[in-house]
Amino acid sequence: MGQVMMYLFQRSGLVLALALALAVISPVALGDIRAGGEVTLLNPDLDQGLLGWSVQSSDPQANFVSLMTPSGRSILRVTVAAGQQVSLEQSLPLGSAGLQPAPQNAWLGQRCAARAVVRRAPGGAPVSGSVQLELLRRNSSGDAPLSLSSSMDGSTPAWTWKDLVAEPLPGAAGRVWPQTAEVVLHLVVTGPGTFDVDRFAMGDHAPGQHVGLDGSFEKGSAGWVLAGATVEATGSSSPSRRGRRHVELLPGGQVSARIGLGSTPGSPWIGEQPVLGSWLRVPLDPSLPLSPNTNQCVRLELIAHGSGGGQQVLSQELFCPVKKDGGVWRWIETPLGAAVPGDAVYLRLRLVSSLSVPLFIDEVQVGAPEALDGSAGPLQLAAYAPWFRNPTHPMAQGNAVGSKQRWGNWAWGDPSPCDPASLSLTHDPDFVRINGRRDGAASTVDGLDALPLVGLYDSRDQDVARLSVDLARAAGLGGFVVDWYGLQLDTLATPQGEGPRQWQSFLELVRAADRPGVDFDIAPMLEPKVQQAGWLDPQASLFQRRQALTDEVIFLVSKLGNRRCMLRLDGELVFFVFWHDIPGWDGQRLVESDWQWITDQVETSTGEEITFIATHPPGTDSTAFSGYGRWHLIDQPLLRYRSFQDFQSGNASTVPPGNVTDFARGTYQEALLWRNQDDQVRRAFGMLWWGFDDSGVAGWSSTHGLGNDGQSLCVRVSPQPSVGFLEATSSVIEANGPTLLVSWNDWNERTALEPAWNQAYWSQLQGGLPVQPADREASLGGLVSLCNARGGSPEVLDRILRRYAMRVAKGAALAYD
Numbered sequence: 001m002g003q004v005m006m007y008l009f010q011r012s013g014l015v016l017a018l019a020l021a022l023a024v025i026s027p028v029a030l031g032d033i034r035a036g037g038e039v040t041l042l043n044p045d046l047d048q049g050l051l052g053w054s055v056q057s058s059d060p061q062a063n064f065v066s067l068m069t070p071s072g073r074s075i076l077r078v079t080v081a082a083g084q085q086v087s088l089e090q091s092l093p094l095g096s097a098g099l100q101p102a103p104q105n106a107w108l109g110q111r112c113a114a115r116a117v118v119r120r121a122p123g124g125a126p127v128s129g130s131v132q133l134e135l136l137r138r139n140s141s142g143d144a145p146l147s148l149s150s151s152m153d154g155s156t157p158a159w160t161w162k163d164l165v166a167e168p169l170p171g172a173a174g175r176v177w178p179q180t181a182e183v184v185l186h187l188v189v190t191g192p193g194t195f196d197v198d199r200f201a202m203g204d205h206a207p208g209q210h211v212g213l214d215g216s217f218e219k220g221s222a223g224w225v226l227a228g229a230t231v232e233a234t235g236s237s238s239p240s241r242r243g244r245r246h247v248e249l250l251p252g253g254q255v256s257a258r259i260g261l262g263s264t265p266g267s268p269w270i271g272e273q274p275v276l277g278s279w280l281r282v283p284l285d286p287s288l289p290l291s292p293n294t295n296q297c298v299r300l301e302l303i304a305h306g307s308g309g310g311q312q313v314l315s316q317e318l319f320c321p322v323k324k325d326g327g328v329w330r331w332i333e334t335p336l337g338a339a340v341p342g343d344a345v346y347l348r349l350r351l352v353s354s355l356s357v358p359l360f361i362d363e364v365q366v367g368a369p370e371a372l373d374g375s376a377g378p379l380q381l382a383a384y385a386p387w388f389r390n391p392t393h394p395m396a397q398g399n400a401v402g403s404k405q406r407w408g409n410w411a412w413g414d415p416s417p418c419d420p421a422s423l424s425l426t427h428d429p430d431f432v433r434i435n436g437r438r439d440g441a442a443s444t445v446d447g448l449d450a451l452p453l454v455g456l457y458d459s460r461d462q463d464v465a466r467l468s469v470d471l472a473r474a475a476g477l478g479g480f481v482v483d484w485y486g487l488q489l490d491t492l493a494t495p496q497g498e499g500p501r502q503w504q505s506f507l508e509l510v511r512a513a514d515r516p517g518v519d520f521d522i523a524p525m526l527e528p529k530v531q532q533a534g535w536l537d538p539q540a541s542l543f544q545r546r547q548a549l550t551d552e553v554i555f556l557v558s559k560l561g562n563r564r565c566m567l568r569l570d571g572e573l574v575f576f577v578f579w580h581d582i583p584g585w586d587g588q589r590l591v592e593s594d595w596q597w598i599t600d601q602v603e604t605s606t607g608e609e610i611t612f613i614a615t616h617p618p619g620t621d622s623t624a625f626s627g628y629g630r631w632h633l634i635d636q637p638l639l640r641y642r643s644f645q646d647f648q649s650g651n652a653s654t655v656p657p658g659n660v661t662d663f664a665r666g667t668y669q670e671a672l673l674w675r676n677q678d679d680q681v682r683r684a685f686g687m688l689w690w691g692f693d694d695s696g697v698a699g700w701s702s703t704h705g706l707g708n709d710g711q712s713l714c715v716r717v718s719p720q721p722s723v724g725f726l727e728a729t730s731s732v733i734e735a736n737g738p739t740l741l742v743s744w745n746d747w748n749e750r751t752a753l754e755p756a757w758n759q760a761y762w763s764q765l766q767g768g769l770p771v772q773p774a775d776r777e778a779s780l781g782g783l784v785s786l787c788n789a790r791g792g793s794p795e796v797l798d799r800i801l802r803r804y805a806m807r808v809a810k811g812a813a814l815a816y817d
Contacts, residue, residue, distance in 0.1 A: 033113050033114075033115065033201060033202070033203040033204065033205070033206060037203040037204030037205075037206075038201060038202070038203040039092065039112075039202045039203045039204075041090060041092075041185070041200055041201070041202060042090060044199060044200045044201060045074065045198065045199050045200075046066065046074050046075060046076045046197065046198060046199075046200075047074045048074075049064075049066045049074075049076070050064060050066075050076070050088075052090060053088050053089065053090055054088070054089050054090070054091075055086065055087070055088055055089075056086070056087045056089070057080075057084070057085070057086040057087075058084050058085050058086075059080050059081050059084030059085070059086060059191065061081060062078070062079065062080050062081070062084065062086045063077075063078070063079040064076060064077070064078055065077040065079075067196070074198075075196045075197065075198040075810070076196065076197045076198070077121055077194060077195070077196050077197075078189050078194065078195050078196075078197060079193075079194040080129060080189050080190065080191030080192065080193060080194075081191045081192055082128075082129075082191050082192035083191065083192075084190075084191045084192075085188060085189065085190050085191070086188075086189045086191075087186055087187060087188045087189070088186075088187045088189075088197070089184050089185060089186045089187070090184070090185045090200075091138065091182045091183070091184045091185075092182055092183050092184075092185070092202075093181065093182045094176065094180060094181065094182060094183065109175035109176035109177055109178070109180075110175070110176045110204060111147075111168040111174050111175060111176075111204070111205040112135050112146060112147055112168065112176070112183060112202065112203065112204065112205055113135075113147055113165065113166060113167055113168065113202070113203065113204075113205040113206070114133055114134075114135050114147060114149075114165070114166040114185055114200070114201065114202040114203075115133070115163055115164065115165050115166070115199075115200070115201045115202070116133045116163075116164045116187055116197060116198075116199065116200050116201075117161050117162070117163055117164070117197070117198045117199045117807075117810055117812050118131045118152050118161070118162055118164055118195055118196065118197050118198075119156070119161045119162060119195065119196045119811075119812075120152070120154060120156050120193065120194070120195055120196075121194040121195060121196050128153070128154050128192060128193065129153065129154065129189065129190045129191045129192050129193030129195075130151040130152060130153040130154075130189075130190050130193075131151065131152045131153075131164065131187065131188070131189050131190075131195050131197075132148070132149055132150075132151045132152075132164070132187075132188050132190075133148075133149040133164040133165075133166045133185075133186070133187050133188075134146075134147060134148045134149065134166055134186050134187075134188070135147035135148075135166050135183055135184065135185060135186065135202070136183070136184040136186055137176055137177060137180040137182075137183055137184075138180065138181055138182050138183070138184050139179050139180055139181045140181070141179075143184065144173075145169060145173070146168065146169065146173070146174060146175075146176070146183065147166040147167055147168045147169065147174060147205075148166055148167070148169060149164040149165055149166040149167070150164070152164060152195075154193060161198075161807070161810065161811055161812030161813075162812075163812070167205070168205050170262040170263060170267060171261065171262020171263070171269055172262065172269070172270075173262075174262075175269070185200060185202050187200075198810045198812075199806070199810055206371075213257060213259065213364065213365070213366060215278070215362075215363050215364030215365050215366075216245070216246075216362060216363050216364075216564065217231050217245045217246055217247055217362070218244065218245050218564070220245070223257055223258075224247075224255060224256070224257050225255065225256045225257065226247070226253075226255050227253050227254050227255070228249065228250045228251075228252055228253020228254065228353075229247050229248065229249040229250065229253045229254070229255050229361075230247070230248055231245055231246070231247055232245065232246060232247070232248045232360075233245055234246065234568065234571040239281075239360075239568065239569075239570045239571025239572070240360075240362055240568065240571055241279045241281070241329045241362040241363060241568075244561075244562060246360050246361060246362040247360070247361040247362070248358055248359070248360055248361075249298075249351065249353050249358065249359040249360075249361055250353070250358055251353060251354075251355050251356055251357065251358070252353060252354070253352075253353055254350060254351060254352040254353065255350070255351050255361065256348055256349060256350040256351075257348070257349050257364075258346055258347070258348050259346060259347040259348070259349065259366060260346050261340065261344060261345065261346060261347065268340055268347055268366065268367070269340065270339075270340045270341070270342055270344060271339050271340060271342075272339060272340055272368070273314070273315075273336050273337060273338070273339050273340075273368075274302060274314070274315075274340070274347070274366055274367055274368065275302065275315050275333055275334045275335070275336060275337070275366070275367070275368075275369050275372065276300050276301070276302040276315060276317075276333070276334045276349050276364070276365070276366050277300075277331065277332065277333035277334070277364075277365045277366075277372045278300065278331075278332060278333075278351065278361055278362070278363065278364040278365065279329050279330070279331055279332075279361070279362045279363045280298060280319055280321075280329070280330050280331075280332050280359060280360070280361060281327070281328060281329045281330065281359070281360040281362075282321045282325055282326055282327075282355065282357050282358070282359055282360070283326060283327060283357060283358060283360075284326040284327040284680075285326055285357045287356055287357060288321060288322055288323045288325070288326055288357065289322055289323070290322060290323055291322060292320035292322060293320060294318070294320060295354060296320060296321075296354060296355050296356060297318045297319060297320040297354055297355070298318070298319045298320075298321075298332075298351060298352070298353050298354075298355060298359055299316060299317075299318055299350075299351070299352045299354075300316060300317045300318075300319070300332060300334050300349075300350075300351055301313055301315075301316045301334075301349070301350045301351075301352070302314045302315045302316070302334060302337070302347060302348075302349050302366065303347065303348045303349075303350065304338075304340055304341055304344040304347055305344065305345060305346050305347070305348060306341065306343040306344055306345065307343050307344075307345050308343065310343075312338065312341060312344075313337075313338075314337045314338045314339075314340065314347070315334035315335060315336065315337030315338070316334055316337075317332060317333065317334040317335065319332045321355070327570075329362070333369070333372065336369060347366070349364065349366055351364075379478060379479075379738035379739070380476060380477050380478050380479075380738070380739050380741070381477065381478060381479045381480065381481050381521070381523070381567075381738075381739070381740050381741065382472060382477050382479075382480055382481070382740070382741040382742075382743060382744040382753070383480075383481050383483070383525065383740060383741065383742050383743040383744060383746065384468070384480035384481060384482045384483065384509070384743070384744045384745060385409070385459075385483055385743065385744075385745050385746045385747075385748075386459045386482055386483060386484075386501075386502045386505035386506055386509070387408050387409045387459065387483070387485075387501070387502055387505075388407075388408045388409055388410055388456065388457060388458060388459045389405075389406065389407055389408030389409075389410070389458055389459070389501060390407065390410070390456055390457060390458040390461075390816060391406045391407070392458075392814065392816075393458035393460060393461060393814065395458070395460050395498070395499070395504065396458060396495075396498065397497060397498055398494060398495030398496055398497040398498025399495050399496045399497050400495040400498075401495070403428045403429070403430060405495050406429075406430070407428075407429045407430075407440075407456070408459075408501065409441060409748055410427075410429045410438075410440045410441055410456045411427060411428055411429055411440075411441055412425075412426055412427050412441035412696065412697045412698060412748070413426050413428070414426070414698060414701040415698055415701065416644075416698040416699060416701060416714045416715065417701060417702070417703055417712065417714060418644040418703070418711070418712050418714035418715075419644075419648070419714075425695055425696075425697075425698035425699075425715070426698065427439045427440060427441040427442070427696065427697075429456055432817075433448045434448065435448045435449060435757075435759075436817070437449075437451050437455070437757055437817060438451075438455070438456050438817055440452075440456050440696075440747060441696050441697050441747070441748055442696040442747040442748065442750060443693040443694075443695045443696040443717070443750045444695075444696070445693060445695055445717060445720075446720045446721075449756060449757045449758065450696075450747070450750055450756060450757075451747065451756065451757045452745070452747065452752075452754060452755065452756065452757065452816075453754075453755035453756055453757050453758065453761070453762060453779055453801070454467070454755070454804070454808075454816055455815070455816025455817045456816055456817070457814075457816050458814075458816075459501065459502070459505035459508075460501065460504045460505050460508055461508070461814060462508055462511070462512070463804065463807065463813040463814065465505075465508040465509050465511070465512040466512045466515075467800065467801075467804045468480075468509075468512070468744065468745070468754065469509070469512040469513055469518065469520050470800045471754065471755070471783065471797060471800055471801070472520070472744065473518070473519075473520055474787065474792065474796045474797055474800060475783045475786040475787050475790075475792065475797070476786050476787065476789070476790035476792060477741065477786070478519075478520065478521055479513075479520055479521030479522060479523065479565075479567055480509060480513075480520075480521075480522055480523075480744060481523050481524075481525045481576050481740060482505075482506055482509060482522060482523070482524055482525060483502075483525050483527065483578075484502070484506070484524040484525055484526055484527065484552070484556070485502060485527050485530050486526075486527075486530055486531075486536075486548075486549075486552040487500060487503055487552065487555055488536055488548070488552070489530050489535060489536060490502045490503055492536075506522075506524075509522055510522055510560060510563055510565055510566075513565035514563055514564055514565045518565075520565060521565055521566070521567040522563075522565045522566055522567060523566070523567040523574045523575065523576060523613075524556055524575055524576070525575075525576040525577070525578055525615075526549065526552070526553070526575055526576070526577045526578065527578050528549055528577065528578075528579065528580060528582055528590060529578075529579065529582050531545040531546075531548045531549050531584075532545060532582050532583065532584035532585065532589075532590070533582075533584070533585055534584075534585040536548060538585060542584060542586070542588045542590075545584060545590075546590060546594050546597070546598065549590075549598065550597075550598045550601050550602065553575060553598060553602050553610065554601070554602055554605050554606060556575075557573060557602055557606045557608050557610065558605075558606055561573055561606065561608050569611060569626065569627075569683075570611075570626075571609065572609040572610055572611040572626075573608055573609070573610045573611070574610075574611055574613060575610055575611070575612050575613070576612075576613045576614075576615065576740075577595075577612050577613065577614055577615065577625075578615050578616075578631065579615060579616045579631075580595060580612070580614050580615075580616060580618070580625075581616065591619075592618070592619045592621075592622055592623075592624055595612060595624035595625070596623065596624040598624075599611075599612070599624055611625075611626040611627075612624055612625045612626070612627075613625065613626065613627035613628065613629065613683075613685065614627070614628045614629075615628075615629060615630070615631035616630070616631065617630070617670065617674065618674065620674070620677060626681060626682060626683060627682065627683035627684070627685055627738070628670075628671045628674050628675065628682070628683075628684060628685065629671055629684070629685025629686065629687050629738075629740050630667040630668070630670045630671050630687060631687060631742065632667045632687075633687075633689050633692045633718075633742060633749075633751065634692040634716045634718055635663065637655070637659045637662070637663050638655055638659060638660065638663055638692070638718045638719070639653065639655070639713075639716065639717065639718070640652045640653060640655060640717045640718060640719055640720075641653065641707075641715070641717050642707055642708040642709075643707030643708055643709040643711060643713065644707060644711060644712065644713060644714045644715065645707075645709060645711070646707070647695070647714075647715055647717065655718070655719045657724065657728060660719075660725055660728040660729065661728045661729075661731060661732060664687070664728060664729040664731075664732050665732040667687060668684070668686050668687070668732050668733060671684035671685060671686070672684045672734075683738055684734075684737065684738075685737075685738050685739060685740050686729075686730070686732070686733030686734070686737050686738070686739045686740070687729065687739070687740055687742055688726060688729050688730050688733075688739055688740070688741045688742065689725075689726070689729055689741070689742040689743070689751050690721045690722060690723070690725045690726035690729070690751070690753065690781075690782050691718045691719065691720060691721030691722065691725050691750060691751065692716060692717070692718040692749055692750065692751055693715075693716070693717045693718065693721075693749065693750035694715060694716055694717075694748065694749045694750075695715040695717055696747065696748055696749075696750060697748045697749075698714075698715065699713075699714045699715035699716060702714070704716055721750060721751070721782070722781070723781050723782060723784075723785045726753075726782050726785055727785065730789075741753065741786075753782040753783055753786075754783075755779045755780050755783070755801065756778075756779050756780075757779070758775055758778045758779040760772065760775040760778075761775040761776055761778065761779045761780075762779075762805065765798070765801050765802045765805040765806075766802075766805040766806065766808070766809050768802075768806075771795075771798045773794075776794060776797075776798065780794070780797055783797060784797070
């Protein structure tokens with residue numbers, strides 16, 4: 001592994017207090033540590049061995065070896081014998097390093113969290129020992145636990161880094177008490193085993209959400225008191241916002257739930273100011289007033305109950321729906337109110353209806369305002385490509401033959417039909433560009449850096465999936481539309497001995513979107529060309545092709561229909577369809593009645609209702625499609641090169657900015673005209689994109705019509721992707737209209753908005769250095785624009801990426817190039 005031993009310590013059973021050396025933790029929020037609330041630790045990365053740390057050991061032969069990783073980071077290797085225990089600790093007095101002295105009331109004290117990165121070292125005998133991280137509050141009477149992590153033991157594979165996160169204990173136990181003198185960061189290693197330790201962090205605990213409340217009602221009515229209300233399964237007449245269940249509250253009814261103080265992590269505690277939020281929806285009903293009527297409302301209340309039977313309303317809000325609210329989910333949240341009083345023994349949340357119509361309730365939440373996941377913004381999605389492979393990824397174990405199988409869509413080996421003897425438009429990631437990055441199948445027209453910031457990743461990478469979801473959320477996006485070629489083709493195209501890659505990629509995105517506290521949607525995009533073009537069976541009839549496509553939809557519904565993150569509109573699972581009426585190998589198309597047949601078959605087989613969103617024009621009388629967004633990203637008015645000869649010679653034409661706006665307006669008008677024929681049911685999706693260039697895949701080795709010289713065009717290149725291009729496409733879309741961004745990560749057509757390679761920006765992230773705005777803009781231009789447009793902060797993007805970059809630096813996440 002190229003590791004070099006720097007220090008070797010052999011320990012006795014005594015406490016060794018080593019000299020202190022000052023080191024400042026990088027300004028990045030980690031896990032459950034509040035952004036900006038980090039504490040200054042001494043030598044947190046162990047770059048100076050054990051300097052700054054005290055060691056306690058019951059094992060006189062315990063070894064501490066400081067090693068250097070190939071990336072230049074120092075880690076500490078700890079070996080402990082069976083039945084023995086070693087601990088590392090660092091004490092921080094209150095009133096220093098960001099720790100606040102506790103007020104006289106213990107319930108108001110600070111909550112702290114900590115994090116360490118640990119892995120089981122390889123080789124040797126089987127490990128049955130463990131590692132655990134904790135925070136202790138210390139005074140003259142001794143130590144008491146404050147925060148605690150789960151344990152890492154021998155079941156974790158060797159070389160797999162794991163984040164140990166010490167979270168506050170529930171209630172008063174998780175608070176710094178007035179008599180506390182100092183807080184102790186304490187890592188305990190129990191033998192037998194050898195473990196590597198790296199990078200400690202500690203700070204103020206991020207505000208949480210009460211996790212003991214099933215506010216989505218997926219488990220039924222457990223924990224709830226329903227009066228004039230029932231838990232309902234989703235359906236077209238009473239749809240859930242997310243998941244499969246919700247509550248229907250009848251006029252005059254109420255729902256309530258009791259919340260124990262400090263009963264679970266994230267539950268409210270004395271002195272805090274929790275709020276109540278919920279998604280609410282009333283049906284389309286002619287009796288709804290045009291303006292708010294305070295006699296026709298829903299009241300949300302959060303009430304504290306005292307030990308003597310007294311009650312205090314902490315926070316409340318009224319929702320008085322009007323006609324325009326009919327059929328629409330609204331997020332309603334109580335304002336910040338009174339603190340939980342010292343004599344409180346529990347809280348009760350309550351929703352009381354004085355409406356004359358039913359009310360649908362979903363995703364009820366209680367917690368700190370910043371911890372609640374409520375957003376009343378429009379539906380904003382991004383297309384996601386799941387087809388990338390990297391042979392260094394642990395799941396890339398199959399017998400891959402050739403560059404295309406080794407790298408998936410990072411490789412392109414077919415020349416352009418306009419120049420079949422030249423390989424200038426092919427790309428092989430086994431070779432490296434002069435900028436030090438692998439030669440992925442992405443355009444080099446505007447330079448060599450149009451490649452992912454994190455390198456040519458594998459789409460199955462859990463860290464990359466989580467990074468993508470977190471960045472998209474921070475930029476204001478609400479979900480991904482994931483391209484889906486189907487399990488059958490996926491299985492055939494995957495190297496022998498390896499699981500279906502696109503399916504595994506899809507699952508990683510679902511897991512990332514389904515994390516607690518993450519409000520992010522996932523929807524598949526079907527590709528009927530797979531069946532129609534005969535990629536599976538070149539002689540299949542139209543009926544067989546339709547059945548094969550239906551089987552793919554049934555597979556996804558049966559496997560993922562119950563996942564909370566799967567996008568639903570009006571209770572129906574959403575499937576986008578790319579070119580639904582593409583001609584088949586025999587010229588036959590799937591027409592409106594075919595898609596209705598597929599819908600009926602899926603419902604019969606699974607019991608789920610689905611709906612389709614088209615990317616090409618549906619019929620004017622369509623009932624199978626409930627939405628339409630015209631996927632048309634490039635044509636003559638946007639071409640930078642009007643012929644293949646111009647492209648080869650670099651003879652670029654100027655594209656007036658107005659061309660982009662006019663082109664985007666024209667495509668959006670198609671969707672609006674279709675929607676306006678039945679605007680109570682249909683949705684028009686606006687398409688956002690910031691450029692187009694398929695020269696990275698030799699124009700998919702196709703001809704693509706004629707250039708202005710009468711010869712085949714072959715490659716299509718728009719003006720250089722830019723914020724101006726993106727803003728031009730967005731300027732024509734109706735306020736609060738649903739949108740589809742094309743794309744998050746399609747590097748082959750250079751529409752990707754995910755961060756692009758920039759050496760300076762990556763060095764700043766990984767080195768804990770201040771970020772220069774120009775370097776951020778060079779890498780994240782489109783994401784920064786989205787962030788700014790939605791009132792967000794680009795610095796949040798920096799923090800998310802810095803956390804990932806630091807994990808890569810210490811080997812906790814896979815490094816790509």
